[in-house]
Amino acid sequence: MNGQAVEFPKQALLTRLALSDSGFVFDPVTGNSFTVNTSGLSILRLLQKTEDWTDIIATLQAEFEVSYSVAERDVLEFATALRSAFK
Amino acid sequence: MSRVITVAITGMNALPESPGPGLAVARCLREQYGDRVRIIGLGYDALDPGLYLSEFCDASHLIAYPLHGSEVLLERLSLIHQADPIDVLIPCLDAELPLMVLLAPRLSAIGIRTFLPTAEQLTRRAKDQLPELCELAEVHCPELRALTHPNFFHTCHNEGWHYPMVVKGVFYDAKVVYNAEEATTAFYKVAAEWGLPVLAQRFVAGEEYNLTAVGDGAGKLLGEVMMKKRALTSKGKAWAGISTLDENLSAAAGRLVAALNWRGPLEVEVMRDAQGEYHLIEINPRFPAWIYLSQGVGRNLPALLLELALGHPVHEFPTSVAGTFFVRYALETIVPLSTFEHLMMAGTLDFNK
Amino acid sequence: MKQTWVKPFLTAHRMGGMNKFGAVRAQNHQSDIDGVEIAPLLEKYGSPLFIVSEKTLRDNVRRLRRAFATRWPKVRHGWSYKTNYLAAICNVLHQEGSWAEVVSEFEYRKARANGVPGSRIIFNGPWKPNDILELAAQEGATIHLDHLDELYALEQVACKLGKQVPVGIRLNFDTGYTDSWSRFGFNLESGAAKDAVQRIAASPWLKLTGLHSHIGTFVLDVRAYSAQIRIMTDFMEQVERDTGCVIEYLDIGGGFASRNALQGMYLPPDQIVPSFEQYAEAICGTLMEATKGRAAAGKPLPTLILETGRAVVDDAEILVTTVVGGKRLPDGRRAAILDAGINLLFTAFWYNHEVKPLRPLNGIAEETVLYGPLCMNIDVVRASIMLPPLNVGESLVIRPVGAYNNTQWMQFIQRRPAVVMVTQNGEVSVIRASEQLEDVSGLEQVPLALQQPFPQGIPA
Incomplete structure (x- = not known):
């Protein structure tokens, strides 16, 4: 799997989000707010810096006790949630 | 009261169209006791407006929905109680009453006092049991029929029932219907939401009056305040109202409270017909949203309830006053996003910190 | 020390649903029945498994x-x-x-x-x-x-x-x-x-x-x-x-x-x-x-x-089932696919059964749909329930299931699993063995001309 195959929301769209340690996410453009869990917050923070798939998975593996395939599967699914939440 | 008493109050959903009573109860207590009472607002949604009003609440918490059962709620209340000990809990919503009554002994065991009716008292004032109660209390009550099938609406004229009549759910919902077709539609709608039986009630033409008071649990009605709605929201709630005074109404309410041995707050809804007779429509087991009027007429009922819950001797109220007028209004409060975030994420706000 | 991985999730704040304290206790689980651990029973008798007390x-x-x-x-x-x-x-x-x-x-x-x-x-x-x-x-x-x-x-x-x-x-x-x-x-x-x-x-x-x-x-x-x-x-x-x-x-x-x-x-x-x-x-x-x-x-x-x-x-019987897959539905809800569905749980048509994980689960509860294993759209065990994220292999206890399920269950698409009883002495007895293929097809008879291999072969 390479990064190009996964479509995340545009980086500009993700960098505008206000991310709080509590898991509270605020989108200043739409006015919507969200709750995100610890792993989701890590992914959002990563995505604000990089779109490189290998980087993302590797960083998550360094941070969390998780296998490559589980992390890949869950991030793939998370991408769907992000696409519908941030437009 | 010598020390600061902590009171937890539910029903902080002070929405303009159909407000919960909690905020008005908190306001009554704040005006009576000032800083000698610490008020904890309990809500079911981070958007319940009362939870953000630091002039009435010292702290706010989200609690578990009644539909998740007593254990979940008890666990949440215990957790709040550990961090911020509660002396008295005043539940203000119909839907939570059966649950709170069930939990009352266990709440009392951990030091949270309540002043609530028994499960039996609560059942005896249920809509479908009102005729039996009214017979005992010698209060008029529109005839009621429990239905499991809408056939009744087509044959009811044979039994002397005429349109319009009222189709009601056992818990909530009431619709005035003018013919069998409307009645049948209402039957299925109510049955789908609240289950069987569906209640048919004879329509009483007249004007609606409301009375609120506290039952002392020994058959006595305390501090009755009567009110006539003068303007309604689109949900039929009072937008403006005026205090009234009628010994016949307070006597009728007194007989109901005596028949039930009612313990705790209540709201009695009646229709007054052209002959001036009162017909009981329902009894709500809590304070109404317009309870601030009780403070307006010099009979602060939430304060009375608090004294009763604490086991203090209660004093006689001055005579109630007719003609005290109220208008309800909506206004905005500014909430820092971090405050919303905190309530949302941690389920808790403490305005004193 | 690395953190425990919980499936990432994001949920929008909507009016009427802003209370994550409303629903669930993460520690609300059931690992035994009358003191007998359930997990070893699953290993021995397979999942899904009905257990009677x-x-x-x-x-x-x-x-x-x-x-x-x-x-x-x-x-x-x-x-x-x-x-x-x-x-x-x-x-x-x-x-x-x-x-x-x-x-x-x-x-x-x-x-x-x-x-x-x-x-x-x-x-x-x-x-x-x-x-x-x-x-x-x-x-x-x-x-x-x-x-x-x-x-x-x-x-x-x-x-x-x-x-x-x-x-x-x-x-x-x-x-x-x-x-x-x-x-x-x-x-x-x-x-x-x-x-x-x-x-x-x-x-x-x-x-x-x-x-x-x-x-x-x-x-x-x-x-x-x-x-x-x-x-x-x-x-x-x-x-x-x-x-x-x-x-x-x-x-x-x-x-x-x-x-x-x-x-x-x-x-x-x-x-x-x-x-x-x-x-x-x-x-x-x-x-x-x-x-x-x-x-x-x-x-x-x-x-x-x-x-x-x-x-x-x-309430004298539970059904233990295991998660076999999960997905995120297009409307944002989480879904889990279980190895037990309405084939075993006919009462799911009219009850919202209580569902408890076998062990405490990490993560915030969110709205989840529980689907059964049948390739049928109606196979829904719970249309909406608040549960923490569920990984494949996680087992859940569904309860109470003692009434009408062991009589109205269907041999449809799947075989029916074992039913065991935890006795008063804490022993475990099989009271109905899990069905085998022969139990289902044993009553069938195939006319000679329809038995494989076909004498005339198979058309290309």
């Missing part, structure tokens, strides 16, 4: 019996076979003194095969074929007539046997609290019941000794039973006066609710489901009041027969 079953029926026996002198419990007719379950209840209440030829024979004598069988139902009706009459079963054709059939049987057969009739009427099930038995308001009574009185072969009715299912208002008792005792007095018969028993059927959440029910079960004591108080109180003149009139107090099924067995 013998202790709960016995406790329930004893509580039922006590509630009624302390309030009425003559009480009999008929175990409703259709609720759960696994032989081990039936025999626990028979050991506790319950009779068998059956509604078909199959159930009658099943009760006999369990060792129940005909004289301890209550035979209900709208179809009792002639041969079994004859056997039941011969063996002295308590027979309840459902319709006129059955009345005539039983008269023929009695005539053939050359003996007078005692008989009860099933009644239906409007209590004002429940939907009247007018399809079963003889209607009271229309006079059909009275006609049937007169016809029995006129027969030399039949003798009316009992009245039966069943007012509905999951009846939450105990006043419905008071109304039922008043109507039945009035009718009892009337038929005794009119025909000179003596009614020896009143069978009030079942219908007591279990601690399960009906879909669309407004309040949770712990707030509205009456206890056995509350049912008993309403029933026996009214019965006492309605029969107080009988002793003076020299008539016996009727035996009270209960056919309580659901409320006795429902």
